[in-house]
Amino acid sequence: MNDSDIISKLLSKDDREVNLALSELYKQMKNIANNIVIQNSGDSNEAIDVLQEGVISFYNNLVKERKIMIKNNLIINNNKNIVKISSYMYSV
Numbered sequence: 001m002n003d004s005d006i007i008s009k010l011l012s013k014d015d016r017e018v019n020l021a022l023s024e025l026y027k028q029m030k031n032i033a034n035n036i037v038i039q040n041s042g043d044s045n046e047a048i049d050v051l052q053e054g055v056i057s058f059y060n061n062l063v064k065e066r067k068i069m070i071k072n073n074l075i076i077n078n079n080k081n082i083v084k085i086s087s088y089m090y091s092v
Helices: 003-010 015-039 044-064 085-091
Strands: 074-076
Touching: 003 015, 003 044, 003 074, 003 085, 015 044, 015 085, 044 085
Parallel strands: none
Antiparallel strands: none
């Protein structure tokens, strides 16, 4: 599932679609979060916590608070450039 698919499903009114997208996002970001936390002297339990908080934050910023600019189901930064979900999550 690519970024556009994930964003589209997260914005869906269908709970199954939202849950599928959240699961996919969690799966895609798990190794990235783990590597970042381990490189910064953390452990795998802390990585899980960081990942869960990051996914929740991303969902809330995208869906609940509408803080993320979206165009054609892709994230657009302040410079009007397309940004990957992983890049956004890294900044979170």
